[in-house]
Amino acid sequence: MVLSLLSLCASEVVRDHSSSPCWLSFVPMELFRPLLEASLSGCRPLAVGELVQRWPERTLRVRRKPAPNRLCIQALLLAVVRGLLDHRCALQVLDLCGLQGDEGGTGDPMGGWSLTVALCTMVLQARSGAQRAQRERKRSSDLERKRDVKRERAGEHTGEEELTGNNTGEEELTTTCGISSEDELIRGVRRRMESERKMMPTVTESESKQEVKEDSEVLVHVRADLFVNARSWERVRGALTTCGPLKLQCRYLRAEEISVSSIRALLALLPQQGLLGLDVRYSNIGVAGLAELLPLLKSFPALSSLRLHYCNLDLRREQPGQEGALKDLSEGLKQLQELRCLSLTALRLPGQLRVLLSSLPRPLEVLELPYLSLSPADLAFLSVSHHASTLQQLDLSENRLDETTLTSIRRLLSQASNTLQHLSLSGCGLTDNLLVLLLPSLGCCRALRSLALALNPLSVSGLMDLVKMAVKMPSLRQLLYPNPLEDYQPGLPEMPSSAQLLDWPLDEAIDVNITSSQINRALKESGRSDLLLTCDLLNYDKDMVC
Known part of the structure; x- marks a missing residue:
C-alpha cells in the first residue's frame, strides 16, 4: 500500500510524543483524523488519548483495518470519558462497529469479548463520574447556602446591637419588664429562620432533580458490536441499563454459551431500532428455544443478519412435537422482513431447507450452511x-x-x-x-x-x-x-x-x-x-x- 504525503507527515508528527504540546493546540480540525489514523496504525496510545480528548467533530468512526492495538483502544476509551469534561471536545457519536480483532492475533488487537468489557466499563465509569460531579455541585450549593444564612444572621445581630445601643430607654424598659420583650424578639427571628428553612428543601429538591436530569442527558452515543457470554453478562446488563452521559448502542450482538432466558433478557434491553444482527453460538437452545426466540426478533425492524452456530438443533431424530416446532420456526422467520444474511452451522436439518427458506419474505444475499447434512432435495430446492x-x-x-x-x-x-x-x-x-x-x-x-x-x-x-x-x-x-x-x-x-x-x-x-x-x-x-x-x-x- 502506497501512503499519501499527508499520511507520511502525520506519522512523523505523532512519532515523538514529547513534542505534542508544541503542535496540538494549533492543529486545524481537518488534520485530527489523519493524525489519529497515524497514531492508531503506529501504536501511539498517548497521542491517541490527546487527540480523542479534544476531538473537534461530532462523529468519530474508527476504521476496522488494520485492527488497532489493544493499548490504543484502551487509551481511546479513557480519552472519551475525559473528553466529557473538556470543553474542546465536540464528540457526540463514537462508532466502533466491526472493530473486534482476533484474540492473540498479530499486533495484539483487542478481541470481541475484551472490547465489550472495556466498553461497558467505560460507560459505568462515565456514570460514576457524573454522579460524583453531581454530589460535588450539591455540596458546594449547600455550603454556599449555609454561608448566606450565616451572613444574614450576622446582619440581624448587628442591627439589634445598633438598635439597643442607641435607645437606652427601650433597654431600661426591657430590664424593667423582664425578659418578655427579648423572648418575643428571639421568637421573631426563629420564625423567620424556620420559614426560610422550610423553603430550602423545596429549592434543593428542585435543583437536585434538575441536576439529575442534566447528568442523565446523553452526551455521547457509543455504537458497537457486543460479545456476551456468562462472564460478561452482568457487566453488559449494567451498562445497558445505566443512565449517564454515555449511551451504549448495540449493532451486532454475539451471544455465546448462555441460556435462552438470558438471551431473552438481553434482547429486552436493546433499543428496537438499533440491532442489525444476532449471532448465537455454542448455546444449547434446541429447536424449542429457537422457536421461542424468533418471535422476539420481529421487534427489531432493521435486523438483517441471523447466525446460529452449534446450537443443538438436530432434526435427524424423530422427536415429539417436531412438526409443530418446525412450523413455529417457519412462522418466526417469516416475520423477519429485512433479513439478508442467514448462517446455520451444524444444525443437522436434512430435508428441512424448504420449510425454513421458503418462509423468508425477501431473498437472501448471504447464505451459510456448513455442516448441515443437506440432502439432494435440499440442494434441488435451493x-x-x-x-x-x-x-x-x-x-x-x-x-x-x-x-x-x-x-x-x-x-x-x-x-x-x-x-x-x-x-x-x-x-x-x-x-x-x-x-x-x-x-x-x-x-x-x-x-x-x-x-x-x-x-x-x-x-x-x-x-x-x-x-x-x-x-x-x-x-x-x-x-x-x-x-x-x-x-x-x-x-x-x-x-x-x-x-x-x-x-x-x-x-x-x-x-x-x-x-x-x-x-x-x-x-x-x-x-x-x-x-x-x-x-x-x-x-x-x-x-x-x-
Missing part, C-alpha cells in the same frame, strides 16, 4: 428458490456432494453467476472427476472474488485443472486450494473424508515445493499478479479481498 439469483456469499462446506447433487449445484451456480462473490465448497468430497464437471459452472461466475476448495480429495492433476480455470477468471482474487493427495503420507483411504485430510500428516519425504512451483509457474505465465493462491486453511480470510 437451486430453484427465489434466493438463488441474489446470493453474494454462499457456504456449503462439509456437505457431501456427489453425482446426484451435481446437477443442482450447477443450476445454482448458473442462477447466481452475476451476483456471487464468495463461494466455499471446502470438505465437500469433490474428486477430480466431479471437479472437471463443475469447473465450467465455476468459470461462469463473473463476479466471484474468493473461492475456497480446501480438504477435497484432489490429485495434482485435478489441482492444476483448478488453477488453470482460476487464472482465467478476471474477478477472482483469492483461491484456497487443497493439498493434493500425493503430498500425504501413505495409508489414506481411497475416498478420504475432510476430517482425515485435516488430521493426516503430510509426507516429509516428498518435496511439496514441486506442487507450489507448478502452481506459481501457471500463475506467472497467466500474468495474474493480483490473484492469491494459498493452501493455508487456518489463515485464510475471504474478507481480505473485500
Whole structure:
C-alpha cells in the first residue's frame, strides 16, 4: 500500500510524543483524523488519548483495518470519558462497529469479548463520574447556602446591637419588664429562620432533580458490536441499563454459551431500532428455544443478519412435537422482513431447507450452511428458490456432494453467476472427476472474488485443472486450494473424508515445493499478479479481498 504525503507527515508528527504540546493546540480540525489514523496504525496510545480528548467533530468512526492495538483502544476509551469534561471536545457519536480483532492475533488487537468489557466499563465509569460531579455541585450549593444564612444572621445581630445601643430607654424598659420583650424578639427571628428553612428543601429538591436530569442527558452515543457470554453478562446488563452521559448502542450482538432466558433478557434491553444482527453460538437452545426466540426478533425492524452456530438443533431424530416446532420456526422467520444474511452451522436439518427458506419474505444475499447434512432435495430446492439469483456469499462446506447433487449445484451456480462473490465448497468430497464437471459452472461466475476448495480429495492433476480455470477468471482474487493427495503420507483411504485430510500428516519425504512451483509457474505465465493462491486453511480470510 502506497501512503499519501499527508499520511507520511502525520506519522512523523505523532512519532515523538514529547513534542505534542508544541503542535496540538494549533492543529486545524481537518488534520485530527489523519493524525489519529497515524497514531492508531503506529501504536501511539498517548497521542491517541490527546487527540480523542479534544476531538473537534461530532462523529468519530474508527476504521476496522488494520485492527488497532489493544493499548490504543484502551487509551481511546479513557480519552472519551475525559473528553466529557473538556470543553474542546465536540464528540457526540463514537462508532466502533466491526472493530473486534482476533484474540492473540498479530499486533495484539483487542478481541470481541475484551472490547465489550472495556466498553461497558467505560460507560459505568462515565456514570460514576457524573454522579460524583453531581454530589460535588450539591455540596458546594449547600455550603454556599449555609454561608448566606450565616451572613444574614450576622446582619440581624448587628442591627439589634445598633438598635439597643442607641435607645437606652427601650433597654431600661426591657430590664424593667423582664425578659418578655427579648423572648418575643428571639421568637421573631426563629420564625423567620424556620420559614426560610422550610423553603430550602423545596429549592434543593428542585435543583437536585434538575441536576439529575442534566447528568442523565446523553452526551455521547457509543455504537458497537457486543460479545456476551456468562462472564460478561452482568457487566453488559449494567451498562445497558445505566443512565449517564454515555449511551451504549448495540449493532451486532454475539451471544455465546448462555441460556435462552438470558438471551431473552438481553434482547429486552436493546433499543428496537438499533440491532442489525444476532449471532448465537455454542448455546444449547434446541429447536424449542429457537422457536421461542424468533418471535422476539420481529421487534427489531432493521435486523438483517441471523447466525446460529452449534446450537443443538438436530432434526435427524424423530422427536415429539417436531412438526409443530418446525412450523413455529417457519412462522418466526417469516416475520423477519429485512433479513439478508442467514448462517446455520451444524444444525443437522436434512430435508428441512424448504420449510425454513421458503418462509423468508425477501431473498437472501448471504447464505451459510456448513455442516448441515443437506440432502439432494435440499440442494434441488435451493437451486430453484427465489434466493438463488441474489446470493453474494454462499457456504456449503462439509456437505457431501456427489453425482446426484451435481446437477443442482450447477443450476445454482448458473442462477447466481452475476451476483456471487464468495463461494466455499471446502470438505465437500469433490474428486477430480466431479471437479472437471463443475469447473465450467465455476468459470461462469463473473463476479466471484474468493473461492475456497480446501480438504477435497484432489490429485495434482485435478489441482492444476483448478488453477488453470482460476487464472482465467478476471474477478477472482483469492483461491484456497487443497493439498493434493500425493503430498500425504501413505495409508489414506481411497475416498478420504475432510476430517482425515485435516488430521493426516503430510509426507516429509516428498518435496511439496514441486506442487507450489507448478502452481506459481501457471500463475506467472497467466500474468495474474493480483490473484492469491494459498493452501493455508487456518489463515485464510475471504474478507481480505473485500
